[in-house]
Amino acid sequence: MKARGKRILVVDDEAPIQRILRRNLTMSGYEVFIAENGKQAVEMVRLHQPDLILLDLCMPGELDGLDVCAKVRQSVQTPIIVLSAVTEEKQKVRALDLGADDYLTKPFGNDELQARVRACLRRAQTAETQVESGPEMLISDDGYLTMNVPRRQVKAGENDVRLTPTEFELLRQLMTYAGKVLTHRSLLRAVWGPEYGEEADYLRVYIRQLRRKVEIEPSRPRYILTEPGIGYVFRSQTEEKNI
The missing domain is CATH 3.40.50.2300 (Response regulator)
Structure with a gap:
């Protein structure tokens, strides 16, 4: 930059x-x-x-x-x-x-x-750049969470969810690789950049905030799950393009 x-x-x-x-x-x-x-x-x-x-x-x-x-x-x-x-x-x-x-x-x-x-x-x-890259939809397996990437819109059920650019990119990474465990290091570098990698406590703050906005019960997350000592995983997804 x-x-x-x-x-x-x-x-x-x-x-x-x-x-x-x-x-x-x-x-x-x-x-x-x-x-x-x-x-x-x-x-x-x-x-x-x-x-x-x-x-x-x-x-x-x-x-x-x-x-x-x-x-x-x-x-x-x-x-x-x-x-x-x-x-x-x-x-x-x-x-x-x-x-x-x-x-x-x-x-x-x-x-x-x-x-x-x-x-x-x-x-x-x-x-x-993501907005210009073409339409893409990310959807949880039950349809509750939807992300329109080019429009930068997220819905939880029928409710619009307002995310900061950082929260949006964090959720996009998790949903894109749904079902795969993303390590603390890989998430930090993918979302925050190559300068990051060791700030697991830092990442936890943003995961907590993201859960508060998109989970039905933030204290009992259904979508954004923790792999203790490793990282996080989005439970599952379906992906549709060119919608």
């Missing part, structure tokens, strides 16, 4: 973090905008249409990071990487539920930041 021309909005109220992120991202070729509070962030998303948002969860003012995430997702699917402290686990999970695509736990290094940014931008570009 080439950085040149990609716009990143940094939403953080701490001046030192703003400076560090602006410097490191600018040196990598990104165009960087800074928002110091939630209200300003929502307006800058509208004005600048960034390719990616780095969003701190804890900010002063009437809109915190969770509010910003929710408002952004009402109108656009711009990738969002949440910046969170270790003590904000519940908020981090809530942000993922609201539509965030990734998260970085503070403190984090520049190499990790750059890898996450590249991976997130690459996933967004891959999603666009």
Whole structure:
């Protein structure tokens, strides 16, 4: 993923973090905008249409990071990487539920930041390519779960399911290889990119969020099953093309 021309909005109220992120991202070729509070962030998303948002969860003012995430997702699917402290686990999970695509736990290094940014931008570009690749439907064996890949639509029964780009690609991988156990490493690399491979705990967060959205009983999953110590498997599927 080439950085040149990609716009990143940094939403953080701490001046030192703003400076560090602006410097490191600018040196990598990104165009960087800074928002110091939630209200300003929502307006800058509208004005600048960034390719990616780095969003701190804890900010002063009437809109915190969770509010910003929710408002952004009402109108656009711009990738969002949440910046969170270790003590904000519940908020981090809530942000993922609201539509965030990734998260970085503070403190984090520049190499990790750059890898996450590249991976997130690459996933967004891959999603666009999939839309152009032709029609494809993925359907669970009982017909309850359906995925229209080019339209990026998922249904659970009669209900439309809103998935983030990351959640969509994770479910697409599982349904595409239904009946086959996908290891933690293979899923991480297929969905997040070659920079990933050892973050099994990280993957579990997204599987939990995905189950909450598509399973009838998330605590007793029927479709997305765990193979302890190995990975995950989608129970089964039928696949129809050119529909």
